[in-house]
Amino acid sequence: MEVRDEIDVLICGAGAAGLTLAIDLARRGVSFRIIDRLERPFGGSRGKGIQPRTQEIFEDLGIIDRIMAAGGVYPPMRDYREDGSFVEKTMSEARPASPGIPYFIALMIPQFLTERVMRERLAELGHEVEFASTLTSFEHGEGGVSVRLQSRDGEERIEARYLVGADGGRSFVRGVLAIDFPGKALGVRAIVADVSLTGLDRDYWHQFNVGDMERLVAICPLAGTDLFQVQAPVPLEGDPDLSAEGLERMIAGRAGRSDIALRSVSWASTYAMNARLAERYRVGRVFLIGDAAHIHPPTGGQGLNTSVQDAYNLGWKLAAVLSGAPDALLDAYEEERRPVAADVLGLSIRLLDGHHEQGGMRRGRDTHQLDIGYPGSSLSYHQRVRLSGPRAGDRMHDATLTGAAGQPRRLFDMLTGPHWTLIASEHAYRPVAAARKGLRVVMVGEAAELRDPANQLGMADGGCLLIRPDGYVGATFETDSPDLVDRYLARVLPSANA
Numbered sequence: 001m002e003v004r005d006e007i008d009v010l011i012c013g014a015g016a017a018g019l020t021l022a023i024d025l026a027r028r029g030v031s032f033r034i035i036d037r038l039e040r041p042f043g044g045s046r047g048k049g050i051q052p053r054t055q056e057i058f059e060d061l062g063i064i065d066r067i068m069a070a071g072g073v074y075p076p077m078r079d080y081r082e083d084g085s086f087v088e089k090t091m092s093e094a095r096p097a098s099p100g101i102p103y104f105i106a107l108m109i110p111q112f113l114t115e116r117v118m119r120e121r122l123a124e125l126g127h128e129v130e131f132a133s134t135l136t137s138f139e140h141g142e143g144g145v146s147v148r149l150q151s152r153d154g155e156e157r158i159e160a161r162y163l164v165g166a167d168g169g170r171s172f173v174r175g176v177l178a179i180d181f182p183g184k185a186l187g188v189r190a191i192v193a194d195v196s197l198t199g200l201d202r203d204y205w206h207q208f209n210v211g212d213m214e215r216l217v218a219i220c221p222l223a224g225t226d227l228f229q230v231q232a233p234v235p236l237e238g239d240p241d242l243s244a245e246g247l248e249r250m251i252a253g254r255a256g257r258s259d260i261a262l263r264s265v266s267w268a269s270t271y272a273m274n275a276r277l278a279e280r281y282r283v284g285r286v287f288l289i290g291d292a293a294h295i296h297p298p299t300g301g302q303g304l305n306t307s308v309q310d311a312y313n314l315g316w317k318l319a320a321v322l323s324g325a326p327d328a329l330l331d332a333y334e335e336e337r338r339p340v341a342a343d344v345l346g347l348s349i350r351l352l353d354g355h356h357e358q359g360g361m362r363r364g365r366d367t368h369q370l371d372i373g374y375p376g377s378s379l380s381y382h383q384r385v386r387l388s389g390p391r392a393g394d395r396m397h398d399a400t401l402t403g404a405a406g407q408p409r410r411l412f413d414m415l416t417g418p419h420w421t422l423i424a425s426e427h428a429y430r431p432v433a434a435a436r437k438g439l440r441v442v443m444v445g446e447a448a449e450l451r452d453p454a455n456q457l458g459m460a461d462g463g464c465l466l467i468r469p470d471g472y473v474g475a476t477f478e479t480d481s482p483d484l485v486d487r488y489l490a491r492v493l494p495s496a497n498a
């Protein structure tokens with residue numbers, strides 16, 4: 001069979017992880033294709049919570065305003081007692097807005113709407129998902145990956161320099177690589193269904209029999225739609241009736257109410273909860289991201305968010321290495337993201353246990369993913385120990401700064417885009433960084449382009465922060481260390497080698 005195409009990256013799977021990677025590669029000008037075996041986009045609500053850290057990423061990718069407009073905020077919860085009375089509670093702890101944290105509550109948007117917004121963004125960047133196209137086999141070697149696809153047009157062979165398996169929990173790519181996926185079945189199986197119903201108002205997330213895993217049913221209005229999402233644990237064996245009549249009977253039996261009438265079911269599924277983590281995220285030129293690398297229960301709304309953040313971590317590294325940066329940069333993907341998934345697995349399981357015991361759906365700061373960082377990464381370099389602000393590996397928080405004419409400026413506006421950013425205190429400009437492709441230098445100080453009167457950056461005593469394209473502090477430097485800055489950039493930016 002003729003090789004019909006040669007590309008840099010083939011993304012297998014157009015769920016949230018694959019689409020995030022596609023948008024990131026598209027804005028970096030990398031040649032890629034993204035395929036999905038589905039005939040058309042998936043239509044179920046599935047992961048509906050977008051955590052604050054993911055909202056920051058969506059801002060960088062240019063979709064946050066649309067995501068917010070398409071979705072909404074979580075309504076308060078109503079827990080009904082046997083006698084029909086109820087108590088109300090909020091899902092997450094209220095926390096005040098601060099300059100450093102522009103997004104501070106989880107958003108609700110059904111996954112099919114999130115993915116629709118992502119595909120729109122991808123189209124703006126000149127790409128589209130190839131649906132009805134299945135990865136059927138691949139062979140990988142030192143020079144690249146030979147891939148076979150089956151689509152409506154027949155079989156196709158392409159040569160890619162890298163293959164990314166974003167192909168979900170039953171990943172074909174993971175299977176071909178024979179990567180172990182150890183973990184455990186959690187002994188919980190549940191229905192999730194998107195339904196149209198009457199009898200409940202849309203201002204609350206209604207929950208009946210909280211704490212009783214045999215009779216619990218939770219019914220949540222899905223922001224951005226006229227639908228409700230029904231979730232209910234079911235026995236491990238058997239075929240629950242997922243028709244409108246069957247679900248209406250189940251709700252009537254568990255809620256003890258005959259006034260909730262189901263009109264239609266637009267999507268319904270049963271799934272057994274598992275917690276599993278791939279032994280490796282990289283084999284040569286092949287990577288795993290998203291559910292292909294880790295699966296966990298939906299408690300805490302972490303699955304989709306962790307998947308998006310895998311892609312966001314890998315995208316800039318792939319683009320840099322494709323442009324000549326050292327290959328070791330790609331090893332840092334697994335090094336950084338696998339421990340995060342291990343932690344998230346533990347958190348989701350703890351929340352699931354809490355749900356069993358006392359209906360513990362309340363979510364705290366740990367679910368927001370704002371405190372995730374890579375302090376132990378081989379990419380994190382901390383020369384400047386006196387700095388009071390963020391340290392190497394920390395998420396770079398936002399800050400409200402002022403321009404030379406007193407105009408307000410957000411730090412995140414400087415970071416938005418595919419580049420690295422060196423934030424240097426006023427006297428650091430000349431010695432620390434000559435202009436180079438892929439690096440933006442921002443000077444902060446009393447006579448500089450930006451001022452930080454409240455010392456939100458923690459740079460009052462000088463120094464430099466080097467921020468990675470994915471918004472984490474890569475390194476901190478003294479102001480008089482241009483050789484160290486150069487040496488660091490040579491590991492991550494191809495132009496620094498030239």
Ligand SMILES: Cc1cc2nc3c(=O)[nH]c(=O)nc-3n(C[C@H](O)[C@H](O)[C@H](O)COP(=O)(O)OP(=O)(O)OC[C@H]3O[C@@H](n4cnc5c(N)ncnc54)[C@H](O)[C@@H]3O)c2cc1C
Pocket residue numbers: 012013014015016017018035036037038042046047048049111133134135136166167168169171172192269270271289290291292298299300301302303304305307
């Ligand atoms: C029933 C259910 C309920 C969930 N509820 C929640 C929740 O409440 N909160 C939460 O955070 N997460 C939830 N999740 C998890 C969340 O949906 C996933 O974490 C998220 O979809 C992961 O995104 P992904 O892109 O990695 O994988 P997926 O969304 O699974 O996408 C993988 C894609 O790869 C495609 N594919 C597979 N094999 C091939 C192949 N050989 N060739 C081409 N394409 C292929 C598939 O068609 C699919 O579109 C739920 C998942 C399920 C299934």
